[in-house]
Amino acid sequence: MIRILSRYSILFILTLLVLAILSFALAYLFPGDVLQNLTGIVPANEIQREALMRQYRLDQPIVFQFVHYLGNLLQGDWGYSSASGLSLREEIGIALPATIELSTYAILMAMFIGIPLGYYAGIRSYSTSDHAINALSITTYSIPVYWFALILILIFSLNLEVAPISGRISLLFDIEPVTGFILIDILLAEGIDRGVALRDAFSHLVIPTFAIGAITTASMVRITRRSVIDVKHRAYIAAARSRGLSGWRIFSQHVLRNALLPILPLMVIQITTLITNAMIVETLFSWPGIGSWLIQAIYQRDYPALRVGMLAVSTLVISLTILIDLFNRIIDPSREKYERASV
Amino acid sequence: MRISSLGYVAFIATLLAVLSACTKRDEQAFYNSGLIYCSESNPVTFNPQLDTSSTTADATAHQIYDRLLDFDPETGRIVPSLASSWLVSDDGLTYAFQLRRDVQFHTTDYFTPSRNFNADDVIFSIDRWRDKNHPFHYVSGGRYPYFESLGLADNIVDVARINGYRVEITLKRRDSSFLANLATDFSVILSAEYGQQLQAQGFPNRIDQYPIGTGPFLFESYRKDHFIRFKQNPDYWIEQAVAKRLIYDITPRSSLRLAKLMTGECDATAFPAQTELEVIRAKEDLVLAEKPGLNIGFWAFNTQRPPFDNQDVRRALAAAIDKNTLLEAVYFDSATRAKTLLPAASWAFQSDADDTAYNPVLARKLLSDAGFPNGFSMTIWAMPVERAYNPNAAKMAELIQRYLAEVGVTATIVSYDWATFRRHLREGLHDSVLIGWSADNGDPDNFYRPLLSCGAIPSGTNRAMWCNQDYDRLLDEALATDNIEERRAIYQQVNRLLYERLPLVPIAHAFRYQAYREELQGMEINPFGGVRFGGVSKTL
Numbered sequence: 001m002i003r004i005l006s007r008y009s010i011l012f013i014l015t016l017l018v019l020a021i022l023s024f025a026l027a028y029l030f031p032g033d034v035l036q037n038l039t040g041i042v043p044a045n046e047i048q049r050e051a052l053m054r055q056y057r058l059d060q061p062i063v064f065q066f067v068h069y070l071g072n073l074l075q076g077d078w079g080y081s082s083a084s085g086l087s088l089r090e091e092i093g094i095a096l097p098a099t100i101e102l103s104t105y106a107i108l109m110a111m112f113i114g115i116p117l118g119y120y121a122g123i124r125s126y127s128t129s130d131h132a133i134n135a136l137s138i139t140t141y142s143i144p145v146y147w148f149a150l151i152l153i154l155i156f157s158l159n160l161e162v163a164p165i166s167g168r169i170s171l172l173f174d175i176e177p178v179t180g181f182i183l184i185d186i187l188l189a190e191g192i193d194r195g196v197a198l199r200d201a202f203s204h205l206v207i208p209t210f211a212i213g214a215i216t217t218a219s220m221v222r223i224t225r226r227s228v229i230d231v232k233h234r235a236y237i238a239a240a241r242s243r244g245l246s247g248w249r250i251f252s253q254h255v256l257r258n259a260l261l262p263i264l265p266l267m268v269i270q271i272t273t274l275i276t277n278a279m280i281v282e283t284l285f286s287w288p289g290i291g292s293w294l295i296q297a298i299y300q301r302d303y304p305a306l307r308v309g310m311l312a313v314s315t316l317v318i319s320l321t322i323l324i325d326l327f328n329r330i331i332d333p334s335r336e337k338y339e340r341a342s343v
Numbered sequence: 344m345r346i347s348s349l350g351y352v353a354f355i356a357t358l359l360a361v362l363s364a365c366t367k368r369d370e371q372a373f374y375n376s377g378l379i380y381c382s383e384s385n386p387v388t389f390n391p392q393l394d395t396s397s398t399t400a401d402a403t404a405h406q407i408y409d410r411l412l413d414f415d416p417e418t419g420r421i422v423p424s425l426a427s428s429w430l431v432s433d434d435g436l437t438y439a440f441q442l443r444r445d446v447q448f449h450t451t452d453y454f455t456p457s458r459n460f461n462a463d464d465v466i467f468s469i470d471r472w473r474d475k476n477h478p479f480h481y482v483s484g485g486r487y488p489y490f491e492s493l494g495l496a497d498n499i500v501d502v503a504r505i506n507g508y509r510v511e512i513t514l515k516r517r518d519s520s521f522l523a524n525l526a527t528d529f530s531v532i533l534s535a536e537y538g539q540q541l542q543a544q545g546f547p548n549r550i551d552q553y554p555i556g557t558g559p560f561l562f563e564s565y566r567k568d569h570f571i572r573f574k575q576n577p578d579y580w581i582e583q584a585v586a587k588r589l590i591y592d593i594t595p596r597s598s599l600r601l602a603k604l605m606t607g608e609c610d611a612t613a614f615p616a617q618t619e620l621e622v623i624r625a626k627e628d629l630v631l632a633e634k635p636g637l638n639i640g641f642w643a644f645n646t647q648r649p650p651f652d653n654q655d656v657r658r659a660l661a662a663a664i665d666k667n668t669l670l671e672a673v674y675f676d677s678a679t680r681a682k683t684l685l686p687a688a689s690w691a692f693q694s695d696a697d698d699t700a701y702n703p704v705l706a707r708k709l710l711s712d713a714g715f716p717n718g719f720s721m722t723i724w725a726m727p728v729e730r731a732y733n734p735n736a737a738k739m740a741e742l743i744q745r746y747l748a749e750v751g752v753t754a755t756i757v758s759y760d761w762a763t764f765r766r767h768l769r770e771g772l773h774d775s776v777l778i779g780w781s782a783d784n785g786d787p788d789n790f791y792r793p794l795l796s797c798g799a800i801p802s803g804t805n806r807a808m809w810c811n812q813d814y815d816r817l818l819d820e821a822l823a824t825d826n827i828e829e830r831r832a833i834y835q836q837v838n839r840l841l842y843e844r845l846p847l848v849p850i851a852h853a854f855r856y857q858a859y860r861e862e863l864q865g866m867e868i869n870p871f872g873g874v875r876f877g878g879v880s881k882t883l
Contacts, residue, residue, distance in 0.1 A: 084567050157606050164608050166599070171570055171590040172377040174563075196370045286599070288569070296568065 001330075008326045015318050023311040024069050030303040034058065038069070040080035040088065040304035078308045083300040088308045091293065096312055097180025098168065099289035102208055103278045107271070109213035110220045115263070117217075118224020122259070123251065125229050133221060140218035145277045149211040149284045156207055166286035169201045208285045212277045216270050223266045227259040234258075261332050268324045272317050279313075375881045377588035378863075380874070381600040381609035385567055385593060388483065389554040391529050391873075392472055395488045395783070400528040400873035401613065402591060406573055407449075408531035408556035411440055411465065412522060414871040419690050419785040421522050425460065425532055425557065435517040435825055440465070442508040447578045448534045449561040453553050456536060460557055462504045467535035469502045469512070479538055482547045489529040489783065517823045519830065523786035528872035532557065559585045559877030568593055584865065584880035604629060604858055610881060611859035611866060613874070617675055617734055623858045634868040635679055635687045636855035639790065640732035640779035642723075642743070643806040643847035645771055650719060657845045658699070659709035660775075663750045664743055665701035670851055673739045677856070681849035683838045684790045688870045690827070691787040691834045697842040706750045718751030724768070724776040725758050731853040732779030739777055739850075769803040776806050785871055787834050791818055795846060809846035 027037040035052055036042055043049035053059050057068040072078070078088040121133040140148075157165040168182045169175065175182070175189050175197070186197045231237065232255065240250050279291025286292065290313055297305035386402040387394040394400075411426040423429075426440040446460035470477045472487035473496045490496055498521075500513040514521065524530065537555040541547050554562050557580070560573035573589040592609060594600045600612040601619050605626065615623055615631070623631045644651040644660070651657060666680055682698040685691055710718065725740035726733065733739065737758065744754040759767065768776060782789040793799050796818060797810035814837065821833040841847075857868050865878045 153602075158602060161606055164606050165602055166594075166608060170374070170608070171379055171572075171592055172374065172588055174572065193369060193373060196373050199370070286594075 004326070004329055008322055008329075012319070012322050015322075016315060019311055019314050019318070020070055020073060021066065023307050024066050026303070026307045026310070030307070032303065036082060037303045037307065038079060040082045040085075040302075042082070073311075079304045081297075081302055081305045083297070083302040083305070088305060091305070092290065092308065092312050094177050094180055095288060095290045095293040096316065097177075098182070098287060099275065099278055099282065099291060100316070101181045101183075102205075102212065102282070102287060102289060103271075103275055105205060105209045106213035106216055106274055106278065109209060110216035110270070110274075113213075114217040114220025115224050118221040119228055119256075119259070121221065122225040122228025122232065123255070125225070125232070130225070134225070137218040137221040140214050141222070143215070145211065145215055146280050146284060148214065149208070149281045152207050152211050153284065163207050164204050165207075168204050168287060169197065170204075173197050173200065208281050208287055211281050211284075212274060215277060216274050219270055220263075220267075223263055224259065227262045228255060230262075231255050231259045264324065264328050264331075268321050268328075271320055271324070275313070275317060375862075376586065377590065378586045378611070378876060378879060378881060379590045379592055379609050380876070381594045381603050381612040382571075382591045383593075383597075383600070383613045384595060386571070388551045389562065389565075390483070390533070390551040391531055392468075392487050392489075393483055393551060395529070397873065402571060402873075403554065404528035404531060404873040405558065405869070405875035405877065406560045406589065407554050407558045407562055408533075409446075409558050410526055410530050410532060411442075412526040414523075414526050414785060414869075416867055416869050416871070419688060419871065421526050424526075425465075429522070431522075431825060435519070435823070436514045438512045438514075438521065439505070440510045440512070442510065443580065444508055446557050446580045448537065448557055449555050449576055450578075451553075451555065451561050451563075453549075454534075454537050454540065454555050456534065456555075458536065460532070460534075461507045462510045463535045464532055465510045466502050466504060467538055468531065468533045469499070471533065472496060473499055473502070478542060479547060479550065483551045487529075489527065493524060495524060519822045519825050520784075520786040520788040523784045523789075526871070527784045529783070559583075560589050579877070581877065583878040585877055586880060589876050601858070604860065607860065609860075610863055611857065611874075613857075615856050615858045617677060620675075620677065620856065628861050630859050630861050630863075630866075632857045632859070632866070632868050633677070633854040634870055635852050636731060636781070637686055637688050637783075637785065637870055638732040638779060638781040638853055639681055639684050639686065639794075639849055640678070640730075640777075640851045640853065641681070641684075641847045641849050642775060642777050644775045644845075645773050645806075645808050646846050647771060647808045648774060650713070650715065651721075651774060653713055654844050655709050655713045656715070659706045659713065659750070660747065660752070661699040661845055661848045662702045662709065663706040663752070664746045664848070666699075666848075666850055667701075669739055669742055672742060673733070673735050674851055674853060677734075678851035678853040681852050683841065684794060684849060685787055685834070686852035689785050689787055689790070691831050693831075693835050693838055696835070696838045699842075699845070699848065703746075703750055710750060710752075715751075718753065720753040720755070721747075721774040722757045723754050724764070724773040724778075725756055726761070726776070726778050727758050727764055728761050730779060730781075731855065732781060732851065733777060734853075736777040743777075765803070768806060771808050773806075778806055780804070783872065787830075788818065788822060791834070791837060795841070807846035809844075811840070811844065811846075814840055 027034050030037045035049065035056065035058060039052065039056060041052060043052055057065050076089050080086065081088055081091060117133055121130040124130045153165050156163045173192055175185050175192070178185050178188050182201050183198065186194055186201060189197070237250060237254055240254055278289065279294070281287070282289040282291035283295050290309060294306065294309045297309060382398065382401060384398045386399040387396060388399060389403050389407065391400050391404045409425050411424060412421050413424040414420070415422045425443055425446060427443050428441045430439045442460070442462060442465065444459065448456040448460060450456060471479045472490045474480060498515050498518060500515055503511045505511050533550065534555045538550055541549050559576050559579045561576050563572040563574050565571045570593060571591040575585050575587045579585055592603070594603065597614065597616045597619065600609065601615060601622065603609040604612045620631060623629050644657050646652055670678055670680055679687065682696045683693060685693070710716070723740045723743055725736040729735070737756065740756045744756060747754045757773070758764065767773065780790065780794055793804040795805055795807060795809050796815050799805035800808055800810060817833055817837050817840070821830045824830055855868055855870065857866070857874070859866050862881045864880050864882055867875070869875050
């Protein structure tokens with residue numbers, strides 16, 4: 001157990017270190033001044049410039065520069081956006097939770113709809129209902145997410161006018177971002193009608209969540225169905241059946257849990273796709289998350305923002321991947337035998 | 344697994360409990376208490392003295408501030424605002440303003456006024472742009488483009504305090520457009536007390552970032568590329584409906600603004616695109632308001648180059664084109680035909696002015712009489728950007744090219760990027776150009792002087808490079824009188840002169856559009872500048 005934990009932590013730290021090196025290199029690779037790429041501060045004159053160079057150790061050998069950069073990252077000094085002049089840590093502190101929130105609801109949707117549907121289709125495999133579910137999931141899975149989102153906007157927002165198309169909540173609500181999660185922030189906010197605010201936030205959430213969640217749900221259905229069918233053909237199911245166990249007991253005691261095991265590792269791959277999809281969908285819905293924030297940064301050639309944004313997103317993805325992998329390893333120690341740690 | 348799903352169920356249950364607690368009526372009341380305006384861009388500053396862009400004026404001029412005087416949006420006449428009355432001396436050089444006594448400045452998180460608005464605030468606001476020695480003159484850059492372009496600071500001798508509620512402004516020369524300039528979006532009144540307080544604190548810059556005014560809304564917060572929040576000014580001195588909240592949702596994409604208007608996320612939007620007008624008209628719950636704007640699109644000849652120095656040649660070219668076709672093809676019926684420089688929104692508009700007519704036979708005859716029986720070749724410069732007064736200059740140039748071919752004139756179309764285009768125009772490299780002008784107030788001098796006076800050639804607004812002593816004399820005469828009928832008569836003479844000499848062919852006055860949801864009451868297009876939300880309310 002300790003061996004597994006330490007191996008994963010080393011993997012985690014090393015990956016982050018590589019990412020940090022990469023992001024530091026970006027300051028040199030992006031066009032323009034290294035000082036500005038790294039800090040986002042435009043020095044007013046030569047004296048200030050020299051002071052800043054010293055402060056960020058840019059007058060020293062590159063290794064020292066990097067060590068100092070690493071220290072700054074850990075202390076939360078991520079530099080300033082060259083477009084807005086605001087602290088990048090604060091900006092990302094608002095944008096990243098918005099993306100995580102959207103992704104979380106999409107995952108919940110995929111789990112609560114995709115897994116039961118998958119079980120159902122797997123148990124009734126090759127029946128009409130299974131074929132129907134299968135066809136639906138393949139269709140959904142094949143639709144490009146941005147196109148799907150646009151169609152949803154067209155139908156539900158512009159034609160039926162039942163859902164708003166932009167943002168997380170009507171701007172009439174002045175909600176202080178405390179956690180960055182809108183639903184929690186509403187519950188924490190003072191002086192507003194929370195009921196109305198929550199309803200408003202929900203109406204903003206539904207379509208983007210559905211747009212991102214549908215594709216993940218579809219793959220969830222397919223993964224679960226496959227897994228259930230595999231388990232169904234195992235010898236121990238045949239044995240259980242021969243012992244005269246009821247269909248429900250076979251399902252609840254043997255199929256349910258055993259089919260779940262291979263699903264979890266496959267979810268890891270889904271999460272990265274899901275976050276990518278979330279970032280695409282965000283820009284369509286003007287969702288103030290990290291995706292639309294990075295797109296803005298690209299438009300405005302905001303290199304400091306791009307550098308830190310890339311670091312933040314990849315850190316998030318890597319942490320999630322490693323955590324879920326670790327979780328798998330703990331609940332299913334049999335994998336230890338044939339697999340090394342992998343990302 | 345089990346814990347997280349339990350937690351989720353509990354969470355949902357709490358949410359549902361909270362959700363069901365509120366009633367539909369409260370909800371509706373809440374949504375009706377605030378206005379959301381989808382604006383097109385970020386304001387440069389929160390002080391319109393510092394910037395002439397319409398985005399800045401829209402966001403600040405009529406929301407945060409008031410002026411001494413205002414334009415009546417219907418008639419264009421000057422009406423009292425912070426000045427309750429005014430007197431002009433017989434020589435037209437001294438203006439005395441009587442100020443309102445009951446006006447309070449905004450009380451916000453960052454400022455609490457200790458006194459009401461008075462003469463000191465007027466002097467502070469005008470001296471800020473007028474007097475280079477004023478402590479705030481160089482704060483935020485020290486450029487006041489609107490006042491600089493009119494040379495207003497040089498014409499003011501003094502702004503004096505007679506008593507707490509009486510101010511006297513003395514001019515060097517008569518200027519009958521002076522009152523109109525005080526009523527524009529740019530002549531806002533700032534708080535002198537706030538200025539002193541900021542200076543004592545050492546943050547004078549904040550005066551333009553955290554604005555204090557007397558307007559219907561007070562500034563709350565601004566996030567670049569996202570929103571500007573305003574709150575109702577509870578002590579506003581005009582009794583009118585003021586929404587509790589006003590929010591500018593900054594949405595640069597025109598199609599997204601329209602989408603938000605359709606879904607009700609915005610109550611009103613800025614600048615709907617020409618192509619979207621039909622969509623808005625087709626929607627029952629949307630209103631498309633239109634009004635002739637204070638602008639003019641025209642075709643100017645470079646009168647310093649032969650053969651365009653010959654007025655018969657200019658008249659021939661003007662007779663060769665069919666303005667109505669241009670209007671239909673380029674403006675899609677979103678403009679009115681221009682006869683003179685002045686649009687109908689101006690008080691000096693002359694409805695019976697002479698206009699050129701489409702007559703290719705006359706055109707050919709005039710050309711042949713002028714010594715060009717076989718025509719000649721020329722260039723038409725088409726401006727590369729889209730403006731309300733000419734949404735598609737390139738297309739208009741092509742149409743004109745075809746008309747000119749019919750009378751034997753060969754035209755080539757020229758275009759550069761906008762900066763180069765304007766530089767070459769100033770150098771006078773063009774034969775003729777399709778361009779236009781948007782004015783800032785309803786005063787006719789704001790059209791005639793910058794567009795065709797001799798003095799406007801070096802500053803680059805006289806695209807015809809036309810200099811006529813009679814014309815300049817008439818314009819000066821018009822400014823030297825306060826009798827509005829007399830002025831109107833002089834401008835009619837000016838129109839007559841322009842019709843005879845034809846340094847430029849007026850083509851169109853484009854409409855101004857505003858799209859909003861039908862729930863909005865009291866929404867009006869302000870032809871004399873920025874959008875106004877005081878007096879606008881939402882009902883169902």
